[in-house]
Amino acid sequence: MKTMSATTRTLAEKVWERHVVHRAEGEPDLLYVDLHLVHEVTSPQAFDGLRMAGRGVRRPDLTVATMDHNVPTGPGVVDPVSVKQMEALARNCAEFGIELYPTGHLGQGIVHVIGPQMGLTQPGLFIACGDSHTSTHGAFGALAIGIGTSEVEHVLATQTLPQSKPGTTAVTVEGELPEGVSAKDVILGIIARIGTGGGVGKIIEYRGSAIRGLSMEGRMTVCNMSIEAGARAGMVAPDDTTFAWLERRPHAPKGAEWEDALDDWRTLPTDEGAAFDDDVVLDATKLRPHVSWGTNPGQTVTIDDVVPEATNDAAERALAYMALTPGMPIREIRPDTIFIGSCTNSRITDLREAANILRGRKVAAGLRAMVVPGSMMVKQQAEDEGLDLVFKNAGFEWRDAGCSMCLGMNPDKLEPGERSASTSNRNFEGRQGRGGRTHLVSPAVAAATAVAGHFATPQDLGGGAGNARSERARRANVVPRMNT
Amino acid sequence: MRPFTSHTGRALPLDRADVDTDQIIPAEHLKRIERTGFGPFLFAEWRTDPSFVLNDARFEGASILLAGANFGSGSSREHAVWALEDAGFRAIIAPSFADIFRNNCGKIGLLAVELPAASVQRLMDLARGDPASEITVDLEALRVSWAAGEYPFTIDPYTRWRLIEGLDDIGLTLRREADIARYEATRPTRLPSVTG
Numbered sequence: 001m002k003t004m005s006a007t008t009r010t011l012a013e014k015v016w017e018r019h020v021v022h023r024a025e026g027e028p029d030l031l032y033v034d035l036h037l038v039h040e041v042t043s044p045q046a047f048d049g050l051r052m053a054g055r056g057v058r059r060p061d062l063t064v065a066t067m068d069h070n071v072p073t074g075p076g077v078v079d080p081v082s083v084k085q086m087e088a089l090a091r092n093c094a095e096f097g098i099e100l101y102p103t104g105h106l107g108q109g110i111v112h113v114i115g116p117q118m119g120l121t122q123p124g125l126f127i128a129c130g131d132s133h134t135s136t137h138g139a140f141g142a143l144a145i146g147i148g149t150s151e152v153e154h155v156l157a158t159q160t161l162p163q164s165k166p167g168t169t170a171v172t173v174e175g176e177l178p179e180g181v182s183a184k185d186v187i188l189g190i191i192a193r194i195g196t197g198g199g200v201g202k203i204i205e206y207r208g209s210a211i212r213g214l215s216m217e218g219r220m221t222v223c224n225m226s227i228e229a230g231a232r233a234g235m236v237a238p239d240d241t242t243f244a245w246l247e248r249r250p251h252a253p254k255g256a257e258w259e260d261a262l263d264d265w266r267t268l269p270t271d272e273g274a275a276f277d278d279d280v281v282l283d284a285t286k287l288r289p290h291v292s293w294g295t296n297p298g299q300t301v302t303i304d305d306v307v308p309e310a311t312n313d314a315a316e317r318a319l320a321y322m323a324l325t326p327g328m329p330i331r332e333i334r335p336d337t338i339f340i341g342s343c344t345n346s347r348i349t350d351l352r353e354a355a356n357i358l359r360g361r362k363v364a365a366g367l368r369a370m371v372v373p374g375s376m377m378v379k380q381q382a383e384d385e386g387l388d389l390v391f392k393n394a395g396f397e398w399r400d401a402g403c404s405m406c407l408g409m410n411p412d413k414l415e416p417g418e419r420s421a422s423t424s425n426r427n428f429e430g431r432q433g434r435g436g437r438t439h440l441v442s443p444a445v446a447a448a449t450a451v452a453g454h455f456a457t458p459q460d461l462g463g464g465a466g467n468a469r470s471e472r473a474r475r476a477n478v479v480p481r482m483n484t
Numbered sequence: 485m486r487p488f489t490s491h492t493g494r495a496l497p498l499d500r501a502d503v504d505t506d507q508i509i510p511a512e513h514l515k516r517i518e519r520t521g522f523g524p525f526l527f528a529e530w531r532t533d534p535s536f537v538l539n540d541a542r543f544e545g546a547s548i549l550l551a552g553a554n555f556g557s558g559s560s561r562e563h564a565v566w567a568l569e570d571a572g573f574r575a576i577i578a579p580s581f582a583d584i585f586r587n588n589c590g591k592i593g594l595l596a597v598e599l600p601a602a603s604v605q606r607l608m609d610l611a612r613g614d615p616a617s618e619i620t621v622d623l624e625a626l627r628v629s630w631a632a633g634e635y636p637f638t639i640d641p642y643t644r645w646r647l648i649e650g651l652d653d654i655g656l657t658l659r660r661e662a663d664i665a666r667y668e669a670t671r672p673t674r675l676p677s678v679t680g
Contacts, residue, residue: 021667022660027642030660032667034675042561044517053654058664064678070515081515088517099678120676132560132584146584148562149519150591150653158657160664164640166583196502197554200583230557232583257674264672296502296557314501407511407559426558428506430529 008274012203015143019126028162034125037111038065040089042130046153047092057096058159066101068110073399109375109401112136112343119249123238123265133343135226139219141238166232169202170276173210175284183218184442187225188290196298199231210284216245217349224344228297237269292427292440294318337420338369338450342406345423346374354447355390357458363395364453370397372404408433421449486593487650490622491574493547497608501552508564523570542615551578556585575621
């Protein structure tokens with residue numbers, strides 16, 4: 001990372017510098033990890049590695065585990081192989097003294113939903129997790145990176161990670177978002193612009209009035225998909241929105257420590273005049289709801305567009321896999337499955353946004369639609385607000401928390417040839433089930449599409465989209481109840 | 485970690501860009517709790533197509549993978565790297581790699597070599613033209629060579645040293661125990677604790 005002078009630094013650089021344990025010429029920096037999030041899929045081999053080397057977990061108090069990738073979210077028989085993986089996590093956490101939120105616990109949920117929910121994700125922290133969507137936590141002004149299993153073992157054993165310093169990219173989104181355009185459309189628009197490799201080797205800082213105007217949930221949606229642009233991490237500078245969201249969460253600082261924390265967090269934003277390696281600017285007022293047409297998250301168009309002509313082999317392959325013809329209006333594509341969930345879009349505001357559109361409406365005939373809340377607390381809060389009834393009355397299945405159909409490790413999968421409108425993050429071939437075809441959209445477009453039976457915006461539905469009660473709840477930014 | 489100094493082998497041309505780790509190993513095969521045995525599931529979906537290059541008998545036993553740009557994008561699953569290693573690959577040559585995938589390679593001794601796209605294409609042409617032709621990836625000399633030519637490459641010196649020596653990262657970090665303890669002593673008490 002470069003700076004204009006020794007006195008101006010970016011947010012990323014400030015957070016990086018406060019975690020350097022050891023630095024030497026020609027070596028990566030050794031960074032201290034403030035919070036290590038663990039789940040059942042990328043950890044069993046790491047714990048085995050510890051046992052084989054006779055090593056322990058250095059800081060169980062900075063480590064938290066949950067079950068999310070494999071967990072069933074509905075009734076039915078659980079795959080015995082998945083059970084084995086969940087049991088292994090429970091055994092490992094018991095053996096090494098790590099707090100675990102297993103299935104059946106109110107604290108359970110997608111790892112990137114529960115960290116913020118508990119108030120463990122805070123500005124200025126360095127956070128690691130064996131999952132590429134760890135970038136989500138950057139919404140709080142934390143530096144948060146996805147790691148592989150060898151690195152998970154490294155963090156467990158040493159609470160540190162050797163890391164080469166990435167470059168920095170400023171992505172500035174200025175202006176007010178048009179009605180019906182959400183955080184998901186912002187990040188899909190950014191990826192469409194910079195490409196799936198556009199962020200490789202970089203930490204992206206999202207800036208500008210459109211980003212400042214997003215809720216914490218919206219900022220999490222944006223940072224979550226940084227990895228889809230190839231970035232090492234994504235960050236948003238902490239501000240009053242961040243502080244208001246964090247205050248009074250179970251693990252947030254209290255009393256005098258809260259005041260100390262605020263003083264510190266206010267020093268984190270990028271200094272005036274600090275330079276980034278790359279600058280990208282987007283006009284928020286020109287954004288429209290996005291729909292992916294291909295097999296990577298860079299292959300998107302707006303809902304007003306048509307399926308594009310293939311300009312290279314990859315696009316041709318994607319069109320064939322997706323069974324789409326160039327020139328076809330996006331609004332004429334008819335999914336058979338609607339999935340609202342994933343670490344990208346499964347938080348309470350996402351559910352409110354979708355429920356707002358579905359209230360008093362029905363899912364189109366023949367469509368399968370499901371909502372999978374990001375955590376059991378989100379589920380409970382939604383039920384307290386009556387959102388479950390809205391979804392169920394509309395014809396949606398109302399599930400327990402988990403990663404679910406985002407990656408199809410549990411029974412929630414697409415069948416070969418099935419097509420989804422999904423609020424998740426990856427439209428890779430087979431991602432939601434062998435032969436499945438995924439279109440990435442926002443919760444609003446997913447809900448409107450469920451009603452219309454083809455890709456649609458809430459405005460397309462006509463009538464009274466929008467609801468005063470839900471809007472009030474959104475503004476109140478209700479903090480979920482905790483029992484930790 | 486198995487050291488990597490130099491490797492000579494035949495190459496498999498996978499001429500696709502943006503190959504994501506969901507393709508390298510689909511999620512349904514991530515449920516093993518062991519570190520081995522992922523090789524049979526390498527490119528599990530693409531292999532159901534008889535014309536997929538990995539099914540081409542002429543490339544059987546290839547140990548160097550040639551691929552398009554942004555190889556290994558998406559999920560952080562190290563299982564992708566384990567599957568490649570288990571299937572006999574020792575090196576991957578591509579115009580660019582996704583960050584986490586490249587890190588994961590470095591942890592287990594699989595060498596990720598970046599060459600310009602045109603150079604990778606030339607190597608692919610070589611492999612397609614004569615699948616028996618051998619390529620040498622020499623990490624000490626920082627050179628990819630074949631019977632009729634060679635390309636220099638660069639890699640960060642620290643990763644190179646670790647790979648050549650076969651050094652385990654955790655062992656190296658534990659030498660910094662005093663630094664870690666010193667750092668821990670300075671952490672503000674207000675920082676969150678899972679148990680606190």
